[in-house]
Amino acid sequence: MKATYLFALFILTLTFSTLTASAQGTDAMSEGMLAPPPENAGGPPIDPAKGYLVEEVSGGLYWVTDGLFGMMFLVTGQGVIVVDAPPTIGENILKAIAEVTQEPITHVIYSHSHADHIGAAGLYPEDAVYIAQKETKTQLEEALDPGRSVPYGAFAGGGAVPLPTVTFEDDYALRVGSQLLELSYKGVNHEPGNIFIYAPAQKTLMLVDIIFPGWTPYAELAVSENVIGYFQAHEQALTYDFDVFIGGHLNRTGTRADVETQRDYMQDIQSNVLAALQSVDYAAIAQEVGFEHPWEVFRVYLDEVAQTCAEATIPDWIDTLGDVEVWTHSHCWTVSESIRID
Numbered sequence: 001m002k003a004t005y006l007f008a009l010f011i012l013t014l015t016f017s018t019l020t021a022s023a024q025g026t027d028a029m030s031e032g033m034l035a036p037p038p039e040n041a042g043g044p045p046i047d048p049a050k051g052y053l054v055e056e057v058s059g060g061l062y063w064v065t066d067g068l069f070g071m072m073f074l075v076t077g078q079g080v081i082v083v084d085a086p087p088t089i090g091e092n093i094l095k096a097i098a099e100v101t102q103e104p105i106t107h108v109i110y111s112h113s114h115a116d117h118i119g120a121a122g123l124y125p126e127d128a129v130y131i132a133q134k135e136t137k138t139q140l141e142e143a144l145d146p147g148r149s150v151p152y153g154a155f156a157g158g159g160a161v162p163l164p165t166v167t168f169e170d171d172y173a174l175r176v177g178s179q180l181l182e183l184s185y186k187g188v189n190h191e192p193g194n195i196f197i198y199a200p201a202q203k204t205l206m207l208v209d210i211i212f213p214g215w216t217p218y219a220e221l222a223v224s225e226n227v228i229g230y231f232q233a234h235e236q237a238l239t240y241d242f243d244v245f246i247g248g249h250l251n252r253t254g255t256r257a258d259v260e261t262q263r264d265y266m267q268d269i270q271s272n273v274l275a276a277l278q279s280v281d282y283a284a285i286a287q288e289v290g291f292e293h294p295w296e297v298f299r300v301y302l303d304e305v306a307q308t309c310a311e312a313t314i315p316d317w318i319d320t321l322g323d324v325e326v327w328t329h330s331h332c333w334t335v336s337e338s339i340r341i342d
């Protein structure tokens, strides 16, 4: 009896200390173990009372951010062209526009079909012209199907959006009043239909969910549907003559140097994945894990490849890009999957 009691007490103590340790570990991860973001990742302050920032880029082109998502609009003298409608900014988009012009919104451009970037477009006038690449329209038609089990944009601020009324295949020039925007589709990257939006007079390029000025991209190359297209999009962006880059996320606009920096970071990840795929020994891992659970062998192997790549990459980038410790492993994993299958 006594031995059983002591054993139970031992197990209880062990369980409790393990739980406590893992809780402390989680706190440490979120509070202390991440490197402070480099100076390069800092953006202009956002008034917490307003919850958004609107800034003129130049020549009637404005950028709006809530610190995590961003969009832009262009005042033309004959109405406002808006690009995207992130639900996190929502009604504040209309307030931001009203801060700088009384002109109505006449044109809406969707950078791509994802609800986290356009899901508040229901706020825009119904009679505006809605422009997108034709793949975006196709995907929105499917996404807005009332038979879907989960409705499109079913989260705070999101909802159904107007379907594009004008679509194009490769290139489209939108001239309104004194302003020009050049839209271009160069193939699948983040998702089919994701376009380059260029304001030549303002030397500004917008490309969403590809490049994240000052920071590592969101997980899995920002959940890119086509990894090869994602890599190519960096070079495609650099073919434009731009000074300002708008990426749709985080707290500041970018420059040409930011695009080059992310291209170099991605090339490093690719080299380090290739090296890891050469060095990590699958047979040795299989011996160690045992053959009873083949998926576990494979998981440990792929994780070892990603971990080897992350350990080689992070030290070189931690002073340049924010939060590389958070997502580099995930990028390594995605790139290694792409190398194995694409």
Ligand SMILES: [Zn+2]
Pocket: 112, 114, 117, 190, 209
């Ligand atoms: Zn997206």
